[in-house]
Amino acid sequence: GEDVEQSLFLSVREGDSSVINCTYTDSSSTYLYWYKQEPGAGLQLLTYIFSNMDMKQDQRLTVLLNKKDKHLSLRIADTQTGDSAIYFCAESYGSSNTGKLIFGQGTTLQVKP
């Protein structure tokens, strides 16, 4: 079945770049997403990429998509302590719009001052 895998933890120093990686299995997904969850809060849609794109840049965020390898990454430039959170990779479920996303387990990003 559909599966999304992420590493569980990443630690970086403030000012460095962070790269969070994700692999997925459903090649028919229309969109792939990155959500951010701060402690005690809900999930915030951080950015997303359409499946026919290779890259999307949005200020400090860069999303790279390698469809051949089914690999998605999120790069955060100049990482700040406020970026400390759990980051979830998600793919839409197939090509039908059911409001269903398949989520990875989440990567906890720790930013050290």
Added chain:
Amino acid sequence: EAQVTQNPRYLITVTGKKLTVTCSQNMNHEYMSWYRQDPGLGLRQIYYSMNVEVTDKGDVPEGYKVSRKEKRNFPLILESPSPNQTSLYFCASSATGEKLFFGSGTQLSVL
């Protein structure tokens, strides 16, 4: 302000006592869904709704019910809660079934 509102934020209950978690969105979205978040498992979809009076099961529907009588509301009902339903619950809405917007979550503990 566009938002998805869940209530309550925290809930402690006992096994077997029926409860309802409410969810409301003010964006006129067609799609609404419920997810539960458990450590190490990410988020899993419980139920979803594509429009008023149209609901369907997600991946983990056992022990839950939903209803969609109005476009803005999508309550989650636990008829007889059990300890394995202790979890963090999120309601989400979307205009197209993509790009979900989430509520702030409901932390449920069933004793």
